[in-house]
Amino acid sequence: xxxxxxxxxxxxxxxxxxxxxxxxxxxxxxxxxxxxxxxxxxxxxxxxxxxxxxxxxxxxxxxxxxxxxxxxxxxxxxxxxxxxxxxxxxxxxxxxxxxxxxxxxxxxxxxxxxxxxxxxxxxxxxxxxxxxxxxxxxxxxxxxxxxxxxxxxxxxxxxxxxxxxxxxxxxxxxxxxxxxxxxxxxxxxxxxxxxxxxxxxxxxxxxxxxxxxxxxxxxxxxxxxxxxxxxxxxxxxxxxxxxxxxxxxxxxxxxxxxxxxxxxxxxxxxxxxxxxxxxxxxxxxxxxxxxxxxxxxxxxxxxxxxxxxxxxxxxxxxxxxxxxxxxxxxxxxxxxxxxxxxxxxxxxxxxxxxxxxxxxxxxxxxxxxxxxxxxxxxxxxxxxxxxxxxxxxxxxxxxxxxxxxxxxxxxxxxxxxxxxxxxxxx
Numbered sequence: 258x259x260x261x262x263x264x265x266x267x268x269x270x271x272x273x274x275x276x277x278x279x280x281x282x283x284x285x286x287x288x289x290x291x292x293x294x295x296x297x298x299x300x301x302x303x304x305x306x307x308x309x310x311x312x313x314x315x316x317x318x319x320x321x322x323x324x325x326x327x328x329x330x331x332x333x334x335x336x337x338x339x340x341x342x343x344x345x346x347x348x349x350x351x352x353x354x355x356x357x358x359x360x361x362x363x364x365x366x367x368x369x370x371x372x373x374x375x376x377x378x379x380x381x382x383x384x385x386x387x388x389x390x391x392x393x394x395x396x397x398x399x400x401x402x403x404x405x406x407x408x409x410x411x412x413x414x415x416x417x418x419x420x421x422x423x424x425x426x427x428x429x430x431x432x433x434x435x436x437x438x439x440x441x442x443x444x445x446x447x448x449x450x451x452x453x454x455x456x457x458x459x460x461x462x463x464x465x466x467x468x469x470x471x472x473x474x475x476x477x478x479x480x481x482x483x484x485x486x487x488x489x490x491x492x493x494x495x496x497x498x499x500x501x502x503x504x505x506x507x508x509x510x511x512x513x514x515x516x517x518x519x520x521x522x523x524x525x526x527x528x529x530x531x532x533x534x535x536x537x538x539x540x541x542x543x544x545x546x547x548x549x550x551x552x553x554x555x556x557x558x559x560x561x562x563x564x565x566x567x568x569x570x571x572x573x574x575x576x577x578x579x580x581x582x583x584x585x586x587x588x589x590x591x592x593x594x595x596x597x598x599x600x601x602x603x604x605x606x607x608x609x610x611x612x613x614x615x616x617x618x619x620x621x622x623x624x625x626x627x628x629x630x631x632x633x634x635x636x637x638x639x640x641x642x643x644x645x646x647x648x649x650x651x652x653x654x655x656x657x658x659x660x661x662x663x664x665x666x667x668x669x670x671x672x673x674x675x676x677x678x679x680x681x682x683x
Contacts, residue, residue: 269333269372282312298400308346334377337365345388353396354418363425370432393418532566553591560597567680572650579647580671587611603675609668622660623648655679
């Protein structure tokens with residue numbers, strides 16, 4: 258999945274945009290009339306106020322005619338273009354590029370880099386650059402006192418449009434980069450929330466099924482006892498005996514299904530609320546992988562001395578499972594899991610005998626939607642979403658995580674560490 262395949266929908270929140278435009282319009286109105294009436298700097302006041310009026314009308318159109326709460330890519334581009342043209346009209350009438358307020362010409366393009374698509378942003382930047390060049394050579398005189406002569410040295414004058422163009426390109430590049438990263442992270446977080454929501458639903462459904470199965474154990478036992486008594490009474494009647502035998506076989510089958518639903522039929526009714534140690538988490542997760550994987554899981558609990566019972570956490574289960582699943586996926590034949598603890602810390606080290614993290618991935622590890630360009634693992638590499646989700650969920654639960662290439666084996670290594678006091682606060 259490529260980023261631009263997952264983030265085709267670009268929009269600008271209309272209410273925020275309208276408020277920003279009102280601030281700009283009021284500022285323009287005050288500035289133009291203040292200069293004319295208070296400072297007595299003469300300019301074409303009627304034309305300037307007419308341009309501001311067009312801005313007011315376009316804002317009223319957004320409020321009363323455009324009913325959308327979000328401005329889609331093309332609509333937002335059109336109104337940002339109007340902002341650039343109206344502002345450039347005011348700048349043209351008041352000194353062109355020598356006007357100190359010409360810096361505001363780059364603002365619409367910066368907004369487009371955050372909220373619009375790549376093509377529309379490039380188009381707006383190009384139009385802004387052309388307008389800056391035009392205003393450099395064609396403009397009305399800058400309003401100034403009649404008794405004084407305003408003059409700017411050419412070296413300084415031509416450096417202003419150059420600096421504006423450089424600032425425009427520089428800021429747009431960074432805004433595009435940050436906007437892209439923000440959208441990628443938002444996409445990944447939404448995916449994580451969706452996955453965790455499904456996990457919680459499954460856990461809730463599984464708990465209800467297990468509780469129901471646990472409660473049905475007694476009535477099924479009663480049915481089984483009665484069936485046994487009936488079999489003794491009608492053992493000489495072949496037809497009835499055949500039906501009772503069928504009934505008892507189905508009861509046995511129901512009993513097996515109930516055992517699977519309850520997960521652990523030996524515990525009491527409060528088994529759903531049982532707390533676990535990190536070792537329990539690891540054991541259960543590895544057990545689930547062994548059912549489908551041919552890899553050899555080597556677990557070492559020799560240095561696990563301080564077994565803390567912590568509240569069952571689906572975030573920890575899913576986070577650990579993601580990292581163990583990655584090790585299983587990229588290992589050649591073995592996955593090594595070393596669990597350590599003492600009075601202060603609990604540590605889980607997951608290693609594999611695969612090729613390790615590629616250098617082009619290692620520097621961005623933990624970021625979503627990353628992919629290695631190394632051909633030997635390209636077919637098996639994913640989008641980095643699993644590591645991102647696992648890292649985010651475990652860090653949310655106070656874990657410190659270090660991903661690197663193993664110093665003792667040739668594969669990848671994930672070091673997950675908790676302070677014991679943090680585990681007790683989960």
